Amino acid sequence: MKDVYLFSGFLGSGKTTLLKNIIQQAKEAGLKPAVFMNELGQMNFDSDAVEDGVPLKELLDGCICCTGSEKSEAQIQTLLAEEEFDLLLIETTGAAHPVEALDAIFSPLFAERLNFKGIITVADGKRWLDRGQLSPQIRSLFIEQIRHADLILANKMDLLSEAEQGKVTFELQGLNSSASILQTTHSKVPFSMLEKLTASKKGAVESAPVSKLNLNTRVFPFAKPVKREDFEAWLRALPETVYRIKGYVPLEGDKYPHAFQYAYGMAQWLPEYMKMNTQIVVIGEGIEGVELP
Numbered sequence: 602m603k604d605v606y607l608f609s610g611f612l613g614s615g616k617t618t619l620l621k622n623i624i625q626q627a628k629e630a631g632l633k634p635a636v637f638m639n640e641l642g643q644m645n646f647d648s649d650a651v652e653d654g655v656p657l658k659e660l661l662d663g664c665i666c667c668t669g670s671e672k673s674e675a676q677i678q679t680l681l682a683e684e685e686f687d688l689l690l691i692e693t694t695g696a697a698h699p700v701e702a703l704d705a706i707f708s709p710l711f712a713e714r715l716n717f718k719g720i721i722t723v724a725d726g727k728r729w730l731d732r733g734q735l736s737p738q739i740r741s742l743f744i745e746q747i748r749h750a751d752l753i754l755a756n757k758m759d760l761l762s763e764a765e766q767g768k769v770t771f772e773l774q775g776l777n778s779s780a781s782i783l784q785t786t787h788s789k790v791p792f793s794m795l796e797k798l799t800a801s802k803k804g805a806v807e808s809a810p811v812s813k814l815n816l817n818t819r820v821f822p823f824a825k826p827v828k829r830e831d832f833e834a835w836l837r838a839l840p841e842t843v844y845r846i847k848g849y850v851p852l853e854g855d856k857y858p859h860a861f862q863y864a865y866g867m868a869q870w871l872p873e874y875m876k877m878n879t880q881i882v883v884i885g886e887g888i889e890g891v892e893l894p
């Protein structure tokens with residue numbers, strides 16, 4: 602039996618960061634992880650985060666739930682048939698309801714082969730404190746992701762004061778008293794803590810299905826390099842309902858594009874050392890009017 606862990610959490614909360622940490626730790630423990638990811642939008646930036654040699658399957662353009670769990674089943678079946686691995690790490694899109702995403706894992710096809718260990722939900726502490734600014738549907742998804750977790754990471758603690766850290770932890774625990782909760786920065790959790798999980802039986806899903814969310818994704822290819830100041834001014838002017846941007850941005854004067862991440866008002870630039878497809882994906886509500894600078 603192969604242990605399966607499901608990583609849940611809102612857009613930009615730190616799931617890919619967790620994935621990278623756990624891949625590293627599992628390898629150090631002599632285990633071979635495989636990864637199954639799905640992405641909202643047709644681009645697979647996050648798969649760049651998975652190092653070579655780790656078996657990886659992706660489901661682009663949607664979440665496990667809304668593109669049909671059959672497709673996910675097929676991908677997992679291929680992984681099982683073609684690859685040697687000890688554990689499976691599944692990163693769901695930030696727009697997925699964690700329980701709906703379980704459908705594929707609990708397929709009778711895998712009953713003898715997969716041992717589901719639990720849902721690990723990464724919650725962005727700052728976003729939690731400011732949840733009043735989210736639309737009701739998005740807020741309820743955020744809450745569902747916490748309620749169904751077996752382990753909650755109260756993440757991005759470095760961005761909060763001690764009092765805020767306490768408040769977040771207390772409130773998250775109040776939503777789900779049966780889950781363990783850990784305060785983290787950059788989703789740092791010992792793999793041994795995940796190994797100790799034994800998943801609780803998941804009940805019926807009561808909340809609004811994700812398909813009713815008004816989340817949209819748009820992909821913007823760059824025709825030419827942009828000035829960093831112009832791009833940053835554009836970011837500041839974006840509506841608050843833009844939750845997530847990722848991609849590769851060509852900057853004037855630089856040979857290679859920069860990997861770019863934006864989550865909840867915070868931008869991160871990382872230099873790249875090779876040619877990448879210069880485009881970004883923007884995820885949010887009411888983003889029809891958004892155009893590149």
Ligand SMILES: Nc1nc2c(ncn2[C@@H]2O[C@H](COP(=O)(O)OP(=O)(O)OP(=O)(O)O)[C@@H](O)[C@H]2O)c(=O)[nH]1
Pocket residue numbers: 610611612613614615616617618619647694695756757758759760785786787788845862863864869
């Ligand atoms: N300051 C701070 N930044 C963090 C922390 N954890 C992750 N980040 C940053 O937050 C951004 C989003 O992190 P990811 O791990 O890509 O988030 P994700 O949940 O995989 O995002 P999606 O796949 O879009 O849902 C990145 O720029 C990370 O470097 C943290 O604890 N503190």
